[in-house]
Amino acid sequence: MNGQRQKIQNEQLALAFMTEGGGEAPRAAHEGTEPFVASDDLESPARDDLLMEQICARDNVIQAWQRVRANGGSPGVDGRSIDDTDAYLREQWPSIRDQVLHGTYQPQPVKRVKVPKSGGGFRNLGVPTVLDRLIQQAIRQVLQPQWDPTFSEYSFGFRPERSAHQAVAQAQAYVAEGYDWTVDIDLEKFFDQVNQDMVMGRAAKRISDKRLLKLLRAFLKAGVMENGIVSPTEAGTPQGSPLSPLLSNLIGRLFGRKGTVSSMTP
Numbered sequence: 001m002n003g004q005r006q007k008i009q010n011e012q013l014a015l016a017f018m019t020e021g022g023g024e025a026p027r028a029a030h031e032g033t034e035p036f037v038a039s040d041d042l043e044s045p046a047r048d049d050l051l052m053e054q055i056c057a058r059d060n061v062i063q064a065w066q067r068v069r070a071n072g073g074s075p076g077v078d079g080r081s082i083d084d085t086d087a088y089l090r091e092q093w094p095s096i097r098d099q100v101l102h103g104t105y106q107p108q109p110v111k112r113v114k115v116p117k118s119g120g121g122f123r124n125l126g127v128p129t130v131l132d133r134l135i136q137q138a139i140r141q142v143l144q145p146q147w148d149p150t151f152s153e154y155s156f157g158f159r160p161e162r163s164a165h166q167a168v169a170q171a172q173a174y175v176a177e178g179y180d181w182t183v184d185i186d187l188e189k190f191f192d193q194v195n196q197d198m199v200m201g202r203a204a205k206r207i208s209d210k211r212l213l214k215l216l217r218a219f220l221k222a223g224v225m226e227n228g229i230v231s232p233t234e235a236g237t238p239q240g241s242p243l244s245p246l247l248s249n250l251i252g253r254l255f256g257r258k259g260t261v262s263s264m265t266p
Contacts, residue, residue, distance in 0.1 A: 049208045049209050050209065051143075051207065051208075051212050052100065052101055052209055052211045052212055052215075053101070054142050055135075055138045055139050055141075055142050055212070056097050056100055056101055060138055060142065061134070063141060064134055064135075064137040064141055065089075065134055067137050068082070068130065068133050068134050068137055069086075071133075073127065073130075073133070074127060075127075075129070075130065076108060076111050076127050076128050076129030076130065076132065077108050077109055077110070077111050077129060077225045078108060078129045080129065080130055082130050085129075085130040085134075088131070089134075096131070100135065100215070101211070102211075103210075103211040103214050103215070105135070105218070106218060107128070107129075107132045107135075107215075107219050107222040108129050108131075108132060108222060109222050109223035109224055109225045109230045110126035110127055110128045110132075110222060110223075110224055110225070110238045110240075110241065111126070111127040111128075111224075111226075112124060112125075112126060112127075112224045112225060112226035113125045113126075113240075123239070124239065125238075125239055125240040126224065126238025126239060126240045126241055127240055128222075128240075128241050132219070132222075132241075133241070133242055135215075136219065136241055137242040139212070139242075139243060140242050140243055140246050143206075143246060144246055146206070147206065147246065147249070147250075148249075155249065193235050193236055194235065194236055194237060194248065195235060196217075196220045196233075196234070196235060196236070196237070199220070199237060199250060199251065200213070200216065200217055200220070202250040202251070203216055203247070216243075216247075219241070219243060220233065220236075220237055221233060224238070
């Protein structure tokens with residue numbers, strides 16, 4: 001019964017994601033539930049100034065939601081769990097989509113969580129709201145296929161089909177080639193302190209859709225809530241958000257070259 005109920009809920013949520021018109025409510029079932037079909041000029045990868053339409057496309061958002069649900073995780077500052085957000089999206093997605101497409105969507109602050117490190121001390125993790133995680137995941141799914149092929153072949157962190165195990169294998173291959181030294185370098189508090197202007201400057205060289213650049217900046221500037229107090233974020237990109245790994249690789253690509261191995265760990 002639980003499996004059947006989840007299937008029905010997923011179908012209902014998919015209907016909510018089918019709305020094409022900005023802010024229009026989904027049609028009632030008796031009015032027809034024809035699938036969302038965007039015009040070619042909205043979905044064409046060649047139209048880089050229309051990336052937001054690709055991000056908000058029905059199939060992309062559904063895939064993003066499935067990934068967010070599968071990843072699980074705790075609520076953000078709004079207190080909405082994944083199931084709560086599921087119900088919220090059924091009613092509010094058309095309005096949210098309209099805000100995203102028109103550049104008026106405002107992300108909420110991330111919830112600061114301190115996680116103990118194996119070597120002592122704590123790592124700061126940021127927990128965005130489930131809704132913000134959905135939107136960030138939808139952005140990542142559009143940008144990563146475009147950006148990843150441009151990253152260094154010697155970079156293994158936070159990339160599809162790549163892992164820390166491959167980084168170790170690459171280092172072993174260097175040893176076999178006659179390299180004598182292995183240096184382990186940790187960029188302390190990289191996610192907390194990376195320069196946001198540098199991140200946005202590199203993003204702007206790849207993104208022509210000004211709405212997306214504005215939204216990326218809004219996510220970086222959303223702030224952090226800790227102990228009930230919201231503080232501004234003037235540096236860093238929250239470790240724990242779906243977008244941070246991709247944005248970090250914009251900076252990391254500067255250092256990838258033969259004889260090096262880059263393998264950032266969360």
